[in-house]
Amino acid sequence: MKLDGIEITQQLEQFRAACKKRGVKLTHQRLEIFREVAASLEHPDAETVFRGVQTRMPTVSLDTVYRTLWLLNDLGLITTLGPRRESVRFDANLRHHHHYVCMRCGLVGDFESPELNILRIPNGVMEFGSVVSTHVEVRGLCAKCAGEQAERLHPGSSAT
Amino acid sequence: MKLDGIEITQQLEQFRAACKKRGVKLTHQRLEIFREVAASLEHPDAETVFRGVQTRMPTVSLDTVYRTLWLLNDLGLITTLGPRRESVRFDANLRHHHHYVCMRCGLVGDFESPELNILRIPNGVMEFGSVVSTHVEVRGLCAKCAGEQAERLHPGSSAT
C-alpha cells in the first residue's frame, strides 16, 4: 500500500523531472494538484481533487484541475480508471464473462473461462469487504489496430 | 460465443415474459431496441443502438433509446460496462495493481498480487489481438455498505 510521506516525496521528484524534461512549467497550482492526487488513497474525480486543493489554494479553478490532471496523465505520472470520456455502453451477455479491451481503439470483446470465474483472491482484499465475483480485463492491441500500426511502420509490407 | 438467430429468439421470449411479469408495455420501439442490443456483439453505446434501430424505425428518438436501455437494465436483461454515469477518476498508483469495487457505493480500492498479474488467459482470447496485461476486478459489498445493510435489517443489533 501507499506510504504517507516518503513515497509521495519521490513522486514529487519524478514530477519535477518530468516537467523539466518536457519543458513544462512547474507552477504552484500544478504542484498542489499533483500532491493531492498522489496523496489520495481513493481514486478521486476532478471535483474531489478540486475541493482538496481548494482548502490550501482558494483561488484555483476547476478547469485548471482538469487541465493539470490530463497533463499528468500525458506525462505518465497518473492514469485514469476507465475510458477517458465516453458514453455508457450496454451488454446483453448475462453469463459470467470477461473482457478483452483494446488499449488503442477501445474495442471490447467478451470471453468466458470457468477458471477465471473462481480466482483465488489475496486475503488482504477481504478487508475491503465481501467478495461476490471476479472479472478479468485483458488489455492489449486488437488485431485491427495491430495491423494499422504495422502498416504505419512498414508500409506495404503485407497485402491488404 | 453468441449464436445468431436461436439465442436471440430465446432472449426475446425472456423479454416478453419480463414485460408481462412487471406490467411493462411491449411496444414496437422497445422490441426493436432490445433486438438491436441483443444482436450486437459489440457493447454499443446509446447512440450506436439508436443509429442501428433508426434504419428500421426512422421515427425513434434518442431519448426513447436511453429510457429503454435503462428499463432493460432494470429488468435484468442487459447490464452496463463500467459505472452508470460518473466522472472520470484518476489514479496515482502506477504499479501493476487490481481493483476492489463496491457494487453499492462505487468505492474502488487497490491491491497487488504477483499471481494475478500473470494469469493464464484462454487461447481464444488471442483472436482478439495481443495480450499486454491482465487486470482483475473484484466486485463485492464494502465493509461500510455491508454494515449499513446489516443495520437496516437488524437495527441496533451491534454497537456503532
Added chain:
DNA sequence: CTGACTGCAAACCCTTTGCAGACCG
C-alpha cells in the same frame, strides 16, 4: 521579458426530464 499557464465564462457533449399527444392491453 516572453511564452506558457491561469481564471473566467461560455460552449460542448452526453444524458435526463417535463409535457402533450399516441398507443398497448
Added chain:
DNA sequence: CGGTCTGCAAAGGGTTTGCAGTCAG
C-alpha cells in the same frame, strides 16, 4: 378507454475551450 409510452425540446451535469491577464524560467 386508461394508463403507459413516445417524441419533442429544453434543462442538466461533467468537461473542454477561447481569451486576456499573470507568472515561471
